[in-house]
Amino acid sequence: MKAAVTAYKGYTISRIDHRVYGAFLEHLGRAVYGGIYEPDHPTADADGMRGDVAEMVRELNVPFVRYPGGNFVSAYNWEDGIGPKDQRPAQLDLAWHTTESNQVGVHEFAAWCDTVGTEMMLALNLGSRGLEEARNFVEYVNHPGGSKWSDMRRKNGRAEPWDVKLWCLGNEMDGPWQIGHKTADEYGRLAEETAKALRAFDPSLELIVCGSSHANMPTFPQWEATVLEHTYDVVDHISLHMYFRNPEKNTGDYLALNEKLDAYIGTVAGVISYVKAKKRSKKDITICFDEWNVWYHSNEQDRKILEGRDGWPEAPPLLEDIYNFEDVLQVGCILNTFIRRSDVVKLAAIAQLVNVIAPIMTETGGSAWRQTTFFPFFFASKYGRGNALHLLTDCPGYDCVHGDNVPYVDVAGVHDEEGGFVTFFAVNRNQTEAMELDLTVAGFGSARIVEHKMIRHDSLEAVNTADKPDEVAPQDVEGANLDGERLSANLPSLSYHMIRVAVS
Structure with a gap:
C-alpha cells in the first residue's frame, strides 16, 4: 500500500512556536526528589x-519547564519553599497523599533551570489560596528590590529577579478532584481579578487560564466559553490537558487517539473564535497544552498510596509508567498533531520530565536512562522547529472507535528555512503491512536526503531498562531515495520515522 504526500514550500500552516516542546515537573513521587534532586548521588552538583x-534534559532542549504543579499546586504554600532549608516546614500534600519536605523550592528549581538551559513556567495556587498570595509570589520572583517580598528574596540569596514571564492561573480548576475546585463562573471571576492584578504589576507577563482537564469532562466545552468570557481581555493562553491510555490493549484504537486530540483542539479553537467575536476583540488567545503524555501503565501499583493506605510517605514511587515500543508510536502521533495544529497550539509541556510518566527514569543512587518515548520527543524538539507544512496526503486507512478511515500513515512536515532543511515525521500505524511513502518535495530547489532514522521493534511490549537502556532506540535506515522532487521510502509495519532533507 502507498501513502502519497505532497509538501510544497509555499503551502504552510504556521510558524511553530519552539515552546511547543516544553516540559513539566511536579512535586509528585520521584519527579523532584530522586529525579532531578538527589544530594547523595555520585553525579550530584x-x-x-x-x-x-x-545532561539528558539538555539533550531534549526544552524551552521551559512548568512547576510546581499540577494538582500539587492547589494546596501549596510557596513561602514554605524559601529561606534556610533547615527551617522549612514539612507539608502534607493532599493531592497525592504524601509528605512534602520543601527542600526544593523556587530558588533551587530556578538554579536547576539555569543549569539545563531552560526557562521557568510557574503555577499559582488558585485552589486553597487566591489573588493576594499570587501577587506576592510574582513580586518575590520578579521585582528587583525595595519591597517586602523582593527584599525577602534578596535576603534569601538571590539579588536579581528571575523575570519569569509564563504564569499559570491555577491548575485543572474544572476538576472535582482539585483542592479548591470551582465552577466556571467562580474560577473565571477569580482568574480575571488575579490577572488584572498581575497586569498592574507587569503588563508583559504571559498568563495562562485553565481550560478543561480533558475532553470527556461533563462541563466541556462550556467551561472554556464561560471562563474566556470572564478573562479574554486579560490572559494570553488557555490550557488543555490530555492523557493517552490503552488498557484494553487495542493497538488500532490506541494509535488513533490523536484523532480525538485533534478534535479537542479544534473545538477549543472554535470556542476561542466564538468568544473573540462576541467581545468584538482583535486579540488572539492561543492554546497551551501544558499536560500531555501516555499514562496508564502504573495505575494499579499506585492505588495503595493514592488511597491513603500507606500513610504519608515522602517521595514514594508514583506514576512511574514504564513505556514500551507501542508508546513510541503514540508519542510520535501526538507530536505530529501539535505540529499540524501550530496555528493555535503555541505552548505544550510533556508531563512529566523525570520518573513520573516521563521520558527519563532513574534509580536512587544508581543510573539514569532514556525511556522509549525519549526519542520521538528528542527528534521533534531538535528538528521540528520552523514552518509547519500543510501536507496534502492520500493514504488508505482503517475504521476504529475514534473515527472512520484513519490514515495508516500519520505524517507531519517542518521547513527550517534558516538551516536549509525539511524534516518529515511519519508513523506507520498499519499492524501487518509496510507502507510505501511516495513524497513529493516541491518548490524547495535542489534537495538530498541527509538522514533517515527509524524506531522499530518486533515486540510492542519492548521496554528500556537500567540493564538494557537501548533495547528500543533509533537506528539508521538506508534505502530511501530522492529522484528530483520525488522521495520514496519503505515504512515497515508499526514503525516511527524521521527523514531529513537538505534543500537549497
Missing part, C-alpha cells in the same frame, strides 16, 4: 542536582 539527569 553543589546544589544536590543529579548531573546525569541534567
Whole structure:
C-alpha cells in the first residue's frame, strides 16, 4: 500500500512556536526528589542536582519547564519553599497523599533551570489560596528590590529577579478532584481579578487560564466559553490537558487517539473564535497544552498510596509508567498533531520530565536512562522547529472507535528555512503491512536526503531498562531515495520515522 504526500514550500500552516516542546515537573513521587534532586548521588552538583539527569534534559532542549504543579499546586504554600532549608516546614500534600519536605523550592528549581538551559513556567495556587498570595509570589520572583517580598528574596540569596514571564492561573480548576475546585463562573471571576492584578504589576507577563482537564469532562466545552468570557481581555493562553491510555490493549484504537486530540483542539479553537467575536476583540488567545503524555501503565501499583493506605510517605514511587515500543508510536502521533495544529497550539509541556510518566527514569543512587518515548520527543524538539507544512496526503486507512478511515500513515512536515532543511515525521500505524511513502518535495530547489532514522521493534511490549537502556532506540535506515522532487521510502509495519532533507 502507498501513502502519497505532497509538501510544497509555499503551502504552510504556521510558524511553530519552539515552546511547543516544553516540559513539566511536579512535586509528585520521584519527579523532584530522586529525579532531578538527589544530594547523595555520585553525579550530584553543589546544589544536590543529579548531573546525569541534567545532561539528558539538555539533550531534549526544552524551552521551559512548568512547576510546581499540577494538582500539587492547589494546596501549596510557596513561602514554605524559601529561606534556610533547615527551617522549612514539612507539608502534607493532599493531592497525592504524601509528605512534602520543601527542600526544593523556587530558588533551587530556578538554579536547576539555569543549569539545563531552560526557562521557568510557574503555577499559582488558585485552589486553597487566591489573588493576594499570587501577587506576592510574582513580586518575590520578579521585582528587583525595595519591597517586602523582593527584599525577602534578596535576603534569601538571590539579588536579581528571575523575570519569569509564563504564569499559570491555577491548575485543572474544572476538576472535582482539585483542592479548591470551582465552577466556571467562580474560577473565571477569580482568574480575571488575579490577572488584572498581575497586569498592574507587569503588563508583559504571559498568563495562562485553565481550560478543561480533558475532553470527556461533563462541563466541556462550556467551561472554556464561560471562563474566556470572564478573562479574554486579560490572559494570553488557555490550557488543555490530555492523557493517552490503552488498557484494553487495542493497538488500532490506541494509535488513533490523536484523532480525538485533534478534535479537542479544534473545538477549543472554535470556542476561542466564538468568544473573540462576541467581545468584538482583535486579540488572539492561543492554546497551551501544558499536560500531555501516555499514562496508564502504573495505575494499579499506585492505588495503595493514592488511597491513603500507606500513610504519608515522602517521595514514594508514583506514576512511574514504564513505556514500551507501542508508546513510541503514540508519542510520535501526538507530536505530529501539535505540529499540524501550530496555528493555535503555541505552548505544550510533556508531563512529566523525570520518573513520573516521563521520558527519563532513574534509580536512587544508581543510573539514569532514556525511556522509549525519549526519542520521538528528542527528534521533534531538535528538528521540528520552523514552518509547519500543510501536507496534502492520500493514504488508505482503517475504521476504529475514534473515527472512520484513519490514515495508516500519520505524517507531519517542518521547513527550517534558516538551516536549509525539511524534516518529515511519519508513523506507520498499519499492524501487518509496510507502507510505501511516495513524497513529493516541491518548490524547495535542489534537495538530498541527509538522514533517515527509524524506531522499530518486533515486540510492542519492548521496554528500556537500567540493564538494557537501548533495547528500543533509533537506528539508521538506508534505502530511501530522492529522484528530483520525488522521495520514496519503505515504512515497515508499526514503525516511527524521521527523514531529513537538505534543500537549497
